Amino acid sequence: MTAELSSAYAECRRINAHHGRTYYLATQLLPAEARPGTHALYGFARCVDEVVDNPPPGSDPEAGLALFDARLDSVFSGEPPSDPVLLALADTVRRYGLDRWLFDSFLRSMRMDLHVSEYDTYDDLHRYMHGSACVIGLQMLPVLGTVAPREEAAPYAAALGEAFQFTNFLRDIGEDLGRGRVYLPRSELAAFDVDRHLLEWSARTGGTDRRIRRALAALVARNRAVYRRARPGIALLRKRSRPCVSTACTLYESILDEIVAADYDVLQRRVAVPLRRRFAVAGSAILTRLAS
Known part of the structure; x- marks a missing residue:
């Protein structure tokens, strides 16, 4: 690996460590050779996400996404990108034979964020999550490695991406x-007489409402069901990759525990898994891996 490429991967690692603390902690359980590609995929997704969610003042997010579209052309044409994140991504794409449609689908969902502000049903939301989260799981499969045909592991990987994002x-x-x-989803909130106005009132005033708590409890239960659907896929991964994914799964689902512990009072604050809990789960996984 050249010094330039090594520096590019280091930049992706920095982005991951800064923005995705829970995910980054889990990546430390990966085999060393799988970490650079993982950081590169995260770095690309985060950079695109920032264009949409935190655009610089005066910038045009739509133009920013179009620029990433053009930059993907260079990634897949073999022309060395000058941007370090894209340089690392290009190497990862080549190394693992990743398909262009996975990234096009991701950008398509990111464009939805510029024009779609809510979703009527879970099926509508899932069409968004397919591009914004499920394809991330599919991108990761070649990096993690599988002990079964990749197409057999794919539905579980997609479900795990969905579970993480819904959390x-x-x-x-x-x-x-x-x-x-x-x-x-608007229909699932409406089943408990919750709408955007009630959520905005709660976020603005700090007021709590039994209807919101009931709606969130139902959605947490739905989210847990997606984790149950995804977890059997861990056994289809390469053995050395399983501790990382299992730890990420446990830590992300623990966020749901924190939401419940806060009595669903999450509209004015961002709950997080306590640091001691994160390190306890990761430490246990490290010891298990060493023992095996």
Whole structure:
């Protein structure tokens, strides 16, 4: 690996460590050779996400996404990109034979964030999550390695991406409202007489409402069901990759425990798994890996 490429991967690692603390902690359980590709995929997704969610003042997010589209052309044409994140991504794409459609699908969902502010049903939301989360799981499969045909492991990998993202939606309700978005399906909120106005009232005033708690409890239960659907896929991964994915799964699902422990009062604050819990779960996984 050249010094330039090594520096590019180091930049992706820095981005991961800064923005994705829970995910980054789990990546430390990966075999060393799988970490650079993991960081590169995270770095690309984060850079695109920042264009949409935190655009510099005066910038045009739509133009920013179009620029990433063009940059992907260079990634897949073999022309060395000058941007360090894209340089690392290009190497990862070549190394693992990743398909272009996985990244096109991701950008398509990111464009939806510029024009879609809420979703009527879970099926509608899932069409968004397919590009924004499920394809991330599919991108990761070649990096993690499998002991079964990749197509057999793919549905589980996609489900895990869905589970992770829906957990983020539940944790970040207030933050997303601040951006004008509601990712919780309108029909499922309406079943408990909850709508955007009630969520905005709660986020603005700090007021709690039994209807919101009941709706969130139902959505947490739905999220846990997706984790149950995804977990059997861990056994289909390469043995050395399983501790990482199992740890990430446990830590992300623990965010749901924190939401419940907060009595679903999450519209004004962002719950997090305590650091001691994160290190306890990761430490246990490290010891298990060493013992095996």
